[in-house]
Amino acid sequence: MNAGKGRGSGTSKGFENILVRMRELIVDRDGARLIHGVEVCGVDVDAETRCGHWNSPIDIIAIKFKCCGGWFPCFDCHAETTGHLAEVWPASDFGEKAILCGACGYQLTIDEYLVSDSSCTRCSAAFNPGCEKHYHLYFAAAATA
Numbered sequence: 110m111n112a113g114k115g116r117g118s119g120t121s122k123g124f125e126n127i128l129v130r131m132r133e134l135i136v137d138r139d140g141a142r143l144i145h146g147v148e149v150c151g152v153d154v155d156a157e158t159r160c161g162h163w164n165s166p167i168d169i170i171a172i173k174f175k176c177c178g179g180w181f182p183c184f185d186c187h188a189e190t191t192g193h194l195a196e197v198w199p200a201s202d203f204g205e206k207a208i209l210c211g212a213c214g215y216q217l218t219i220d221e222y223l224v225s226d227s228s229c230t231r232c233s234a235a236f237n238p239g240c241e242k243h244y245h246l247y248f249a250a251a252a253t254a
């Protein structure tokens with residue numbers, strides 16, 4: 110019968126895409142983000158676990174917390190997101206997989222991480238060696254001597 114009219118406009122689709130992108134940005138902002146299948150909570154968490162507090166190229170680990178079992182990029186992210194006091198891992202739990210490599214998704218045990226020389230034992234990505242200064246926030250003193 111009649112021709113014409115079949116022309117769909119591309120603008121609404123483009124607009125939808127913008128909305129989707131905006132929604133992604135908003136979700137990123139207020140918390141949880143899936144990183145290699147692990148839900149990491151924090152402030153402005155990026156795809157490799159950097160956060161609003163620590164975001165140099167080598168800040169790519171997330172840490173699982175003893176208190177709530179959740180994964181966070183850093184101590185401050187945990188404090189700001191959960192509002193409760195963090196519990197450190199006792200030495201008896203150092204076999205627990207509590208360090209997530211943001212580069213490859215490998216989970217290191219605390220023991221493994223402490224002797225890793227600040228790099229991933231699977232993909233060799235460099236971790237921030239400065240984290241060493243904050244071990245006491247996450248792990249009970251490992252010293253047994």
Ligand SMILES: [Zn+2]
Nearest residue numbers: 174176177191
């Ligand atoms: Zn907690």
Ligand SMILES: [Zn+2]
Nearest residue numbers: 160162183186
């Ligand atoms: Zn943080």
Ligand SMILES: [Zn+2]
Nearest residue numbers: 210213229232
């Ligand atoms: Zn890795």
